[in-house]
Amino acid sequence: MKKREFLKSILYAGGSCCLFGWNTARAAGGPAASEAKNLVGEREASHYSPTPRGVKCLICPNECNLKDGEISVCHNRIARGDKLYTMAYGNPCAVHVDPVEKKPLLHFHPESLAFSIATAGCNFACLNCQNWEISQVSPTETRNESASPEEIVAAAAREGCLSIAYTYSEPVTFFEYMRDTATVARDKGLKNIMVSNGYINPKPLLELCRVIDAANIDLKSFDPDIHLKLTGGKVEPVLATLKTMKERGIWLEITNLVVPSWTDDFEMISKMVDWLAKEGFADVPLHFSRFQPLYKLTRLPPTPVATLTKAREIAVRAGLKYVYIGNVPGIGGQDTYCPSCKTLLVKRMGFAIQENHLSGGKCSKCGTPIPGRWGQET
Numbered sequence: 063m064k065k066r067e068f069l070k071s072i073l074y075a076g077g078s079c080c081l082f083g084w085n086t087a088r089a090a091g092g093p094a095a096s097e098a099k100n101l102v103g104e105r106e107a108s109h110y111s112p113t114p115r116g117v118k119c120l121i122c123p124n125e126c127n128l129k130d131g132e133i134s135v136c137h138n139r140i141a142r143g144d145k146l147y148t149m150a151y152g153n154p155c156a157v158h159v160d161p162v163e164k165k166p167l168l169h170f171h172p173e174s175l176a177f178s179i180a181t182a183g184c185n186f187a188c189l190n191c192q193n194w195e196i197s198q199v200s201p202t203e204t205r206n207e208s209a210s211p212e213e214i215v216a217a218a219a220r221e222g223c224l225s226i227a228y229t230y231s232e233p234v235t236f237f238e239y240m241r242d243t244a245t246v247a248r249d250k251g252l253k254n255i256m257v258s259n260g261y262i263n264p265k266p267l268l269e270l271c272r273v274i275d276a277a278n279i280d281l282k283s284f285d286p287d288i289h290l291k292l293t294g295g296k297v298e299p300v301l302a303t304l305k306t307m308k309e310r311g312i313w314l315e316i317t318n319l320v321v322p323s324w325t326d327d328f329e330m331i332s333k334m335v336d337w338l339a340k341e342g343f344a345d346v347p348l349h350f351s352r353f354q355p356l357y358k359l360t361r362l363p364p365t366p367v368a369t370l371t372k373a374r375e376i377a378v379r380a381g382l383k384y385v386y387i388g389n390v391p392g393i394g395g396q397d398t399y400c401p402s403c404k405t406l407l408v409k410r411m412g413f414a415i416q417e418n419h420l421s422g423g424k425c426s427k428c429g430t431p432i433p434g435r436w437g438q439e440t
Contacts, residue, residue: 103148103149103150103151103152103153103181103201103208103239104140104147104148104149104151105147105148105151105238106145106146106147106148107119107121107139107146107147107148107237107238108121108237108238108241108266109121109237109263109265109266110145110146112144113127115127115128115129116128116129116130116132116141116144117141117144117145117146119134119139119146120263120265120266121139121185121234121235121237121262121263121266122136122185122234122235122261122262122263122299123261123262123263123295123296123299124136124185124261124295125263126139128140128141128146129141130142130143133200134185135185135187135294136183136184136185136232136234136235137182137183137184137198137199137200137201137235138150138181138182138183138200138201138235138236139235148236148237148238148239149200149201149202150181150182150183150201150235150236150239151236151238151239152208152209152210152211152239153181153201153206153207153208153209154179154180154181154206154207154209154214155180155181155182155196155201155204155205155206155207155231156178156179156180156196156230156231157177157178157179157207157209157214157217158178159175159176159177159178159221159223160175160176160178160227161173161174161175161176161413161414162174162175162176162224162225162227162255163396163410163413164176164413165227165229165255165257165278165315166278166315166317166349166351166386166388167255167276167278167313167315168315168347168349168384168386168396168398168408168410169313169315169347169384169398169432169433169434169435169436170255170275170276170313170315170434170435171224171225171253171435171436171437172408172415172418172436172437173414173415174223174224174225174437175221175222175223175224175225176223176224176225176226176227176255177214177217177218177221177223177225177226177227178226178227178228178229178230179209179214179226179227179228179229179230179243180193180196180228180229180230180231180233180236181196181201181204181206181231181235181236181239182196182197182199182200182201182203182204182206182231183197183199183200183201183231183232183235183236184197184198184231184232184235184259185232185234185235185259185261185295186232186259186261186293186294186295187293187294188282188292188293188294188357189292189293189357189358189359190292190319190321190324190353190356190357190358190359191356191357191358192354192356192357193230193231194356194357196230196231197230197231197232211239211242211243211245211246211247212246214226214243214246214247215243215246215247215250215252218247218252219250219252223252224252224253225247225252225253225254225255225275225276226243226244226247226252226253226254226255227254227255227256227257228240228243228244228254228255228256228257228258229255229256229257230257232258232259232261233256233257233258234258234259234261234262234266237262237266237270240256240270241269241270241273244270244273244274245273247273248273253275253276254273254274254275254276255274255275255276255277255278256270256274256276256277256278257277257278258277258278258279258280259279259280259282259293259295259300260279260280260281260299260300260303260304261295261299261300261303262299262303263299264302264306267303267306267307268306268310271306271307271310271312274307274312275312275313275435276312276313276314276315276435277307277312277313277314277315278314278315278316278317278349279300279303279304279307279314279315279316279317280300280316280317280318280319281297281300281301281304281316281317281318281334282297282300282318282319282325283297283324283325283330284297284330284331284333284334284337285297285325285327285330286298288324288325288330292321292324292325301337304316304341304343305341308342308343308346313434313435314343314346315346315347315348315349316338316343316346316347316348316349317348317349317351317388318331318334318348318349318350318351318373319351319352319353320350320351320352320353320365320369320370320373321353321359321362321365322353322362322363322364322365322366322369323362324359326365326369326373328372328373328376331373331376331377332376332380335348335376335377335380335382336380338377338380338382339380339381339382343382344381344382344383345383345384345433346382346384346433347384347385347386348377348382348384348385348386349386349387349388350370350373350374350377350385350386350387350388351387351388351389352364352365352367352370352387352388352389352390353365354389367387367390367393370387370390370395371387371395374386374387374395383401384398384401384433391411391412392411394409396410397409397410398410398432400425400427400428400430400432401430402425402428402430403425403427403428403430405419405425405426405427405428406419407419407420407425407426407432408420420432420436422436423436
């Protein structure tokens with residue numbers, strides 16, 4: 063079995079492959095914090111301002127105002143006198159090779175591999191977080207590797223990856239590490255993927271837009287009150303991020319996790335997809351993803367398939383052309399159809415493509431262009 067086939071086979075089953083010696087993705091199940099390998103990459107942060115109280119972080123809308131020694135709500139920025147430092151630079155706690163479909167990105171260089179990295183920390187506190195062991199803690203509490211941007215890029219190239227994905231936790235909170243790695247990657251001909259909640263201020267976002275090629279943004283709820291209660295953050299900055307990324311030509315896909323009793327209201331879903339259609343996102347793939355009971359919402363059931371199917375129907379009726387169902391393999395929810403002639407173009411099972419009837423990024427039957435990065439573009 064070839065290496066690529068091996069990777070696809072283990073990842074199809076939901077696994078992942080750690081490339082720096084041992085799996086660092088779960089702090090809670092590992093040794094005690096005193097025994098963990100803590101390589102804290104502390105260096106001066108960007109996008110902050112001194113205030114009478116201390117220093118104000120300007121990376122995201124939380125805009126934490128910190129006194130000397132205080133740590134930001136994202137767990138990885140610390141005030142040192144009148145300066146702000148990131149504690150998440152060159153110390154990833156998770157490093158894996160994934161199929162790009164796992165991000166999920168279904169219209170971005172299908173079947174290519176993404177070298178995926180994360181550090182600890184997140185600027186949200188989602189009740190349904192899937193990676194809380196690394197997102198809701200500081201880099202001082204996770205088992206980390208030491209890897210500079212140059213080393214990450216070299217490893218990605220060595221593993222035959224087309225892209226580097228900043229994912230698993232929240233890459234906005236390791237902004238400097240992501241930005242510098244992405245800059246090196248672009249210079250070396252690799253692409254960059256940001257998998258994010260989109261909770262970032264305009265100035266640092268525009269800085270990232272110069273080096274990011276693709277993004278999947280979690281639109282966790284369209285209702286402002288529910289979004290705040292579920293995540294601890296406002297929805298308006300996320301909507302602004304979607305608009306900016308689209309305007310800047312970044313390939314964009316959107317994920318909406320449908321959480322029973324939280325985000326499964328069909329009226330709210332209808333308002334969300336109507337907004338997307340009105341704001342020019344009809345060609346942007348939308349993923350309705352199935353919730354699994356994790357972290358602080360273990361009392362809830364998994365999202366019923368019927369709910370996901372209904373949500374997809376609402377989105378299609380609203381005019382969205384590429385609507386997918388995630389985390390439910392085997393029901394055809396991740397297949398791509400031509401919006402003009404309805405021909406099945408890409409049939410998927412899990413993260414693997416079983417049929418591909420695209421020709422030069424177009425429907426092979428009627429010639430309709432299908433938006434995406436299908437491998438022809440650099």
